[in-house]
Amino acid sequence: MQKIAVVGAGRIGVTIASLLAHSGDYRVQVLDPNAQALAALPQHPAIVPALLAPDDDVRPLLEGAFALLGAVPFHQMARLAQAAVAVGAHYLDLTEDVASTQAIQALAADARTALIPQCGLAPGFVSIAAAHLCQGFDSLDTVHLRVGALPRFPDNALGYQLSWSTEGVINEYCQPCEAIAEGRLQTVPALQGLEQLRVLGQDYEAFNTSGGLGSLAHSLQGRVRELNYKTLRYPGHARLMRFLLDELRLRDDRALLRQVLEGALPATEQDVVVVFISVSGRQGGRLLQRNYAQEIFGTTLHGRRISAIQNSTASSICAVLDLLAQRQLPNAGLVRQEAVALPAFLANRFGAVYANSACV
Template sequence: MTTYTVTVVGVGLQGTAAVYDLAAQPDIARIWAVDVRDDALRALQARVPSPKVQPLLASAEDEAALRPALQSSQGLLALTPPAQRAALARWAVAYGLHYVDASYPIPEIFALAEAAAARQVALVPEVGLDPGLDLLLSQRLLVGLDAVHTWHVYGAGIPAPEAAQPPLRYKISWTWEGVLRAYRRPARLVQHGQVIEVPGDALFAPGTCTSVTVPELGPLDAYPNGDVLPYLHDAGLLNQVTHAGRFSLRWPGHCALWYPWVQAGLLREEPVLLDGHAVEPWRCLARLLEPQLHYGPHERDLALVRVEVYGWRDRRPVRRIAQVLDYRDLRTGLFAMQRTVGFTAAIVLAALVRGQIRGRGLLRPLRDVPAAVVLTALAQRGIRVHEVEMPWEPGEAS
């Protein structure tokens, strides 16, 4: 059996899940687990007590410290802040490693595409939950359609109903500061064939935030999540759909609670003076709320991705829905968000080093990553896709 060595940089929540999954793969012989925090590495070793795991205390931006891992690995998974991913992607290409991350692509990734292809390695951003699983589900649903009328993508990482205590009905299964940054990120949608720009301070506004019903959960608040246009481009659907958008979901009341906070400036980055010190309002809010938003040992989160496509197949109007709904595994303690992000990224990394994904250069999950490879592996881990197709009447989708 051929065996492989891989590197995971960043062993927080998602990195821990990725290492956990990789350690269970018989052909993954060694996993360099890299973090700048010694306590994070100790926690990882306690959670994943495998002889395969080689901890490395190093900064993601210190090439010399990372060199033992870079020289011996075939693939690298970066689960770090955006500022560190550029260097990691650059070193992956230089050392001939496949590169994976679970976030939106940074500009440097595009600049490295040609060099990666020349080195016969792949750069694969966006293989987490959202973006990631949503794109693979979309890939499945869009295949075989003659035309697309509506393409809506919904993602959620929220407490299970029994753990959704007021007033926020939200807890942390990702980076809390990352969540708050997303709460002020401008968005673009397509409505009635027109591109709609949503400013970062209007995501939760009445009329922008809508209600979406998921049968297993009931009605949820849906607010715009980022820019749909690059994904329409990847799918070959730019200027060809009537409605399209990417949305995050929260328990009802979330938008009504957060909209006045945003309007009051609590998420502003511009510092204010407090007792002679410059303080960014959003960081103050983050520090205030963060200790109150942790899950208890027996509380579950849920992770949801739901994709709805309306279109035509063989001239017949059809509505297709694909959904993944996962809950925290109380046996392992891994959150649903860890499973759907960390496992997905680990599966893609392993598939690259094994040669199951053959593309080189910059790969986009929507068009370049075989959905069946990833979704089959997730099903083996108990994370299953539910799909349905039904007729629809043109005019009912919006």
């Protein structure tokens, strides 16, 4: 069995560990500073808890590890990537933060192992699917990525409940966003570019958020007229978030904003992940559009209930790890998500969560 180090015993990290351990091919060491979180890990002979204080050197715990998987807040990712490179382990993470990813890309230049950041849902799977949809066009016109992690039963004015990292949500609402407009790579503000759309019979609004494109804008630069990523929410959400961030100036006090959101919005495991990807371009003289649309729900995993965001995010990083272990991906340097072949991803035992799409 391959040894895997998963840093982070939160909801996503626990789901990753459970998926990998029950596959029979991986022994998973879960590293976290919280002894209570480690004690709550699923009981399985292939899951091994290990205390790791925030300032501890992770390198001694990586001895013999095939890969390190980061399932912690974005500001810890660069340090973990450095440790993985130092001991010769592959590195995968879930970060949506642009600065963290840039630091990891710099490390990858001389790495003897693979560094694969942004292996979650968005960034992550959406770039894999979008790159696949782009194939076969004579020329590309637009590439639109729309993703939402939403409560199935919203009952407040924001139309939102907490289903993943509050810190991550705030970061993507505040940081600038990459996009391509009129063929030029540029930066656009978060929470702008509001649009209304219907996906699989449900009305949503969508607006710019940071990080969801991953490296796709750089891969498609010069090939597409318009490329953007927007988050899906129920109508009215963006207006209220702009009120909190801009008029109440909570953009300048993210700790307080996190306290407000976590104190007022309950968490939910009754969520849904909605993915809609639209690619248009010229083929044989015609303007043609191809789409991918999918809803992913929570499920029961080895006796434990997991949410839709746990299901989609953990499955994605596990599928990329599996493809790496099966030598279907480069084993050194930076590996971008769009380098992963969609058919191989969907055929994978973990990636199959995404296979039942409305249209591919």
